[in-house]
Amino acid sequence: MIVLRNRVQDKLVEYLQKKLVSLQYDLLVDGSFGPDTHAAVVDFQTKNKLDPDGIVGGDTxxxxYEMTEPARQVTVLSERHTNVMHLHxxxxxxxxxxxxxxxSENIPFRIFEAYRYPQRQAQLYAQGRTKPGNIVTYARPWSSYHQYGLAVDFVLFLNGNWSWDTGATTRGWWNRLHQLGIQEGLMRLDFExxxxQLAGTSSSALxxxxxxxxxxKSWTDNMKMAIG
Ligand SMILES: [Zn+2]
Structure with a gap:
C-alpha cells in the first residue's frame, strides 16, 4: 500500500510534517510533500532500519507513532482509550x-476506541441488563478482543461530532472501512x-x-497491567 508520495498535497502531509518536526527534523509545516519532507522521511526510514523509499506506508x-506517542500511564481503567500503542x-x-x-481518501473516520480494560467491558455489559440503557455489547469482560488489544472501533467524526450514522450517504464509507480492515487481516462483526478485530484467532484461545x-513491550506491559 502506498500512502504518501512525493509532491502529494494533503492534510495528512501537514500531520506528517508536525510529527517529523517533533522528532527534531527542521521542516516547514506547509502540507506540501516537497524535497525537504522527502529527505526527512528517507533519513527517518534509514535511521529506523525501514525501507528508505521515501513513501510513508504502514510500517513508517x-x-x-511509536516514537511520538509513547504509551501513557493509564490511571482510569473504566474510561475509553484510543492509544494505538496498547494494541498488539x-x-x-x-x-x-x-x-x-x-x-488519504478523505473519509472522516477516527479511532473511537482501541484497548478496553475489563473494568470498562463490565460496565458496558451491565448496560441494558442490570443498568439502564440499551444493550451495547454481547461480550463479558475478557470475551471481547478489545481486552487483548486485538480490536478497534472506528467511528465517523463529522462537524466536530461522533457519528454512527449508516444512512445512504455514509454507507459507502463504512463499507470502505470494512474492506480496508479485511485487506489488513482484520474481520468485522455483523452486530457491531x-x-x-484480528482474524484467525478465537476468544477461547485468547x-x-x-x-x-x-x-x-508496549503491548505486553499493558496486558500485564490489565491482568493484574
Ligand atoms: Zn469494538
Missing amino acids: WTKI PKVRTAVVKVFVQLQ VPHL KQGMYPPGAD
Whole structure:
C-alpha cells in the first residue's frame, strides 16, 4: 500500500510534517510533500532500519507513532482509550494503515476506541441488563478482543461530532472501512458496525493465553497491567 508520495498535497502531509518536526527534523509545516519532507522521511526510514523509499506506508507510520506517542500511564481503567500503542503490533500496524488510507481518501473516520480494560467491558455489559440503557455489547469482560488489544472501533467524526450514522450517504464509507480492515487481516462483526478485530484467532484461545506472535513491550506491559 502506498500512502504518501512525493509532491502529494494533503492534510495528512501537514500531520506528517508536525510529527517529523517533533522528532527534531527542521521542516516547514506547509502540507506540501516537497524535497525537504522527502529527505526527512528517507533519513527517518534509514535511521529506523525501514525501507528508505521515501513513501510513508504502514510500517513508517507505525514507527512514527511509536516514537511520538509513547504509551501513557493509564490511571482510569473504566474510561475509553484510543492509544494505538496498547494494541498488539499486528493490529496496531493494520489500524494505522487503515486510518491513513481512509485519511488519504478523505473519509472522516477516527479511532473511537482501541484497548478496553475489563473494568470498562463490565460496565458496558451491565448496560441494558442490570443498568439502564440499551444493550451495547454481547461480550463479558475478557470475551471481547478489545481486552487483548486485538480490536478497534472506528467511528465517523463529522462537524466536530461522533457519528454512527449508516444512512445512504455514509454507507459507502463504512463499507470502505470494512474492506480496508479485511485487506489488513482484520474481520468485522455483523452486530457491531464500528468494530474490527484480528482474524484467525478465537476468544477461547485468547482466554487460554494463546496470543498472536509478534508481541512487543508496549503491548505486553499493558496486558500485564490489565491482568493484574
Ligand atoms: Zn469494538
